[in-house]
Amino acid sequence: MPAGTARRDVVVVGGGHNALTAAAYLAQAGSSVLLLERDDHLGGATVSAEAFPGTGARLSRYSYLVSLLPQRIIDDLGLSITLRRRRFASYTPRPGSDVGLLVDNHDAGATRRSFEAIGAGGDHAGFTDLYDRTTRLAQAVWPSVTGPLPRRSELRRALGDDATWDAFVERPLGEVIERSVRDDLVRGVVLTDGLISTFARAHQADLQQNVCFLYHVIGGGTGAWDVPVGGMGQVSGALEQAARAAGATLVTGAEVTGVDGDGVVTYVEGEEQRQVRGAYVLWGGAPGHLARVRGTEPPPAEGAQIKVNLLLSRLPRLRETGIAPEAAFGGTFHVHESYAQLDSAYARATSGELPEPVPAEIYCHSLTDPSILSPALREQGAHTLTVFTLQTPHRLIDHARPDQQRARWERAVLDSISSVLAEPLDDVLLRDPSGRPCVETRTTLDLERSPGMPGGSIFHGPLDWPFADDDEPLDTPAARWGVATDDRRILLCGAGSRRGGGVSGLGGLHAAQAVLETTRRG
Numbered sequence: 364m365p366a367g368t369a370r371r372d373v374v375v376v377g378g379g380h381n382a383l384t385a386a387a388y389l390a391q392a393g394s395s396v397l398l399l400e401r402d403d404h405l406g407g408a409t410v411s412a413e414a415f416p417g418t419g420a421r422l423s424r425y426s427y428l429v430s431l432l433p434q435r436i437i438d439d440l441g442l443s444i445t446l447r448r449r450r451f452a453s454y455t456p457r458p459g460s461d462v463g464l465l466v467d468n469h470d471a472g473a474t475r476r477s478f479e480a481i482g483a484g485g486d487h488a489g490f491t492d493l494y495d496r497t498t499r500l501a502q503a504v505w506p507s508v509t510g511p512l513p514r515r516s517e518l519r520r521a522l523g524d525d526a527t528w529d530a531f532v533e534r535p536l537g538e539v540i541e542r543s544v545r546d547d548l549v550r551g552v553v554l555t556d557g558l559i560s561t562f563a564r565a566h567q568a569d570l571q572q573n574v575c576f577l578y579h580v581i582g583g584g585t586g587a588w589d590v591p592v593g594g595m596g597q598v599s600g601a602l603e604q605a606a607r608a609a610g611a612t613l614v615t616g617a618e619v620t621g622v623d624g625d626g627v628v629t630y631v632e633g634e635e636q637r638q639v640r641g642a643y644v645l646w647g648g649a650p651g652h653l654a655r656v657r658g659t660e661p662p663p664a665e666g667a668q669i670k671v672n673l674l675l676s677r678l679p680r681l682r683e684t685g686i687a688p689e690a691a692f693g694g695t696f697h698v699h700e701s702y703a704q705l706d707s708a709y710a711r712a713t714s715g716e717l718p719e720p721v722p723a724e725i726y727c728h729s730l731t732d733p734s735i736l737s738p739a740l741r742e743q744g745a746h747t748l749t750v751f752t753l754q755t756p757h758r759l760i761d762h763a764r765p766d767q768q769r770a771r772w773e774r775a776v777l778d779s780i781s782s783v784l785a786e787p788l789d790d791v792l793l794r795d796p797s798g799r800p801c802v803e804t805r806t807t808l809d810l811e812r813s814p815g816m817p818g819g820s821i822f823h824g825p826l827d828w829p830f831a832d833d834d835e836p837l838d839t840p841a842a843r844w845g846v847a848t849d850d851r852r853i854l855l856c857g858a859g860s861r862r863g864g865g866v867s868g869l870g871g872l873h874a875a876q877a878v879l880e881t882t883r884r885g
């Protein structure tokens with residue numbers, strides 16, 4: 364190590380919400396903390412941006428909803444954020460018809476009548492029972508996420524319902540779906556939560572669909588997904604403020620090029636190469652990037668989504684005249700996501716073809732939180748839409764033709780959505796001051812290049828269960844908190860940590876707790 368190398372208790376690499384969480388916790392505890400972020404701004408994927416310059420709309424450009432952020436982190440760090448609950452869970456048009464399934468969180472009778480209207484009245488009881496069971500599962504699992512990894516048997520005992528545990532944890536998700544409901548559309552509504560950025564089938568043996576599903580139904584002990592008022596940038600902004608107030612030094616424009624076993628971090632800031640030594644290095648980026656800077660083989664990572672941001676002059680008209688667009692788009696709007704369509708899309712993607720039609724789901728931030736729109740946009744009735752496709756894995760990307768492929772996929776997504784509406788989506792697209800339609804499409808390759816997600820995986824790699832197997836060694840604080848690497852000085856603190864996926868801050872909390880526990884023991 365060169366003479367004069369700076370020293371810190373902790374060096375945090377990356378400036379996403381997990382890294383900011385770790386920096387805030389450790390600085391509050393009295394550690395000297397230096398955070399290094401390669402971009403010229405902090406927040407990573409939890410940012411708000413004017414994706415369409417000159418329009419007056421600030422979108423949550425990448426991540427967009429919050430479910431897994433524990434109240435403990437909000438309270439511990441004094442975060443000033445507001446999360447708003449949506450009334451409607453989802454609306455799912457039946458392709459080729461003028462009806463759809465509307466799940467209303469506030470009106471069980473209306474939901475039951477909607478089941479009957481699509482010819483699936485017999486599934487209402489099974490659908491309700493299935494989600495009653497996931498709520499019990501959430502109530503058992505959720506309290507554990509802010510502590511060290513629990514054991515599998517410990518959570519099973521906490522649930523006290525072996526049949527439910529086996530259905531969602533031990534057996535393929537498709538089995539419990541098919542036992543609970545019969546209608547193809549209703550089955551698809553359930554399965555979608557197991558396929559967010561996860562390329563899988565309902566009966567897949569490795570149970571990746573089950574792991575993904577579990578994270579989507581445990582948040583807050585209810586599984587509710589909330590809207591961050593002001594956009595996702597308010598979350599990362601509050602975390603940045605907490606870290607700075609606690610005394611952490613946050614540096615942007617600093618690209619890390621090396622990390623060694625002595626805790627020496629090499630980085631480039633401007634034109635100058637610098638080094639800093641940390642007693643601990645917390646890696647907030649993807650594990651694949653950590654492997655690259657250490658010269659080792661990166662772990663596998665593959666996302667399975669196309670992200671499309673839209674700004675509309677108004678909400679589009681529906682084929683179903685009895686449902687207001689404000690209700691249909693007030694929750695998650697499912698497009699071509701029946702059980703059979705999701706399986707067909709998987710098969711088509713496996714053969715190397717983009718699914719046709721493209722399964723997708725849509726979220727309208729501005730219905731729940733109009734503050735992201737300028738007064739002029741609000742006055743004219745404009746709205747934002749965020750589209751997130753399923754069963755569109757990174758393996759389909761032709762790296763030699765990214766622009767042509769992006770344009771083709773954007774068209775396929777817009778056509779897929781338009782096919783379940785009463786009018787083409789293009790007819791309600793706003794245009795920016797230069798006359799371009801307000802559409803922004805991000806493929807997995809785009810996400811790999813910026814904000815730096817290998818394979819476009821929003822989870823930085825395959826998800827893990829939020830517990831340890833009974834025979835798994837947990838002999839160090841880093842292992843117990845699910846943040847260990849093969850080097851005791853280097854810990855994961857991002858989405859690639861054991862329970863770090865999603866906008867949760869959990870990766871940062873766990874890494875900070877592992878450092879503090881190790882320091883106390885030492």
